[in-house]
Amino acid sequence: MPKIEAGSVREHxxxxxxxxxxAAEALLSEGGVESLTAGAVAARAGIARNSIYRYFDSIEDLLExxxxxxxxxxxxxxxxxxxxxATPEEKAVAYVRANLEQAARGTHGWRASLSRTSLSPSTRERVRALHTTLHEALAQVVRELGHPQPELTVAVLQAVVDGCIRRIDQGDALTTVSDFAAGATRRLLAHDRP
Structure with a gap:
């Protein structure tokens, strides 16, 4: 049995x-997708090249x-x-603000770029499914509000989030963008109320 470097095999x-x-993130940030090879990842991580495939099947899997x-x-x-x-409207605002706060943590822009340009169609579909899981929280809130066009309302609110995330990725201040998005969300929900 190989020597493990942690308290259990699972932790190891x-x-x-x-x-x-x-290691993959470091290589991607330094040299882009072209720099991501099995040998480079293994060397950066300090792991034997033939051992890395115990953790993923391909570089595509590592990108995912x-x-x-x-x-x-x-x-x-x-x-x-x-x-x-406390209220459905505030839940929608919380959804918007929380997404923007997560985007402002600093890694969303390059991950999104990588997702758009370097992933296979099947991997992009799995990433899209994760986004759908996230969007369901907003859809639930809009259903609670009883909007006559819930799907359209969710689409517009998500477009606000997506547009504001792009602004954050481009360097705009989180507070400014978040306050704008929260105001836009409240106005949209007030306008769309049955």
């Missing part, structure tokens, strides 16, 4: 996978792990913000 595997994803790495924490942060709000 989790630590190794984290090192591999960290990099792109989706922050989704669980992002989805959880949004869900917590929505759950903490």
């Amino acid at each position: 595997r989790a630590q190794r996978l984290t090192r591999l994803i960290d 792990l990099v792109v989706t790495r922050e989704f669980p924490a992002w989805i959880d942060a949004v869900a917590q913000a929505v759950a903490a709000a």
Whole structure:
């Protein structure tokens, strides 16, 4: 049995996978997708090249792990913000603000760019499914509000979020963008009320 570097095999595997994803992120930020090879990732992570395929099947799989790495924490942060709000309108505002706060953490822009340009269609579909899971929180809030056109309302609110995330990715201040988006959300919901 190979020597493990943690208290259990499971912890060891989790630590190794984290090192591999960290290495891939570093390579991507330094040299783009072209720099992401099995040998380069293994060398950066300090792991034997033939060992890295115990953690993923291909570089494409590693790219997916990099792109989706922050989704669980992002989805959880949004869900917590929505759950903490008192009214359906404030839940919608919390959804918008929480998404913008997550985007402002600094890695969304390059992950989104990587997702658009470097992933296979099947991997893009899996990433899209994660976004759909996130959007369901907003759809639930809009249903609670009883809007006559819930799908259109969700689409417009999500467009506000997406547009504001692009502004944050371009360097606009979170507070300014978040306040604008919250105001736009409140106005849209007030206008659309049955």
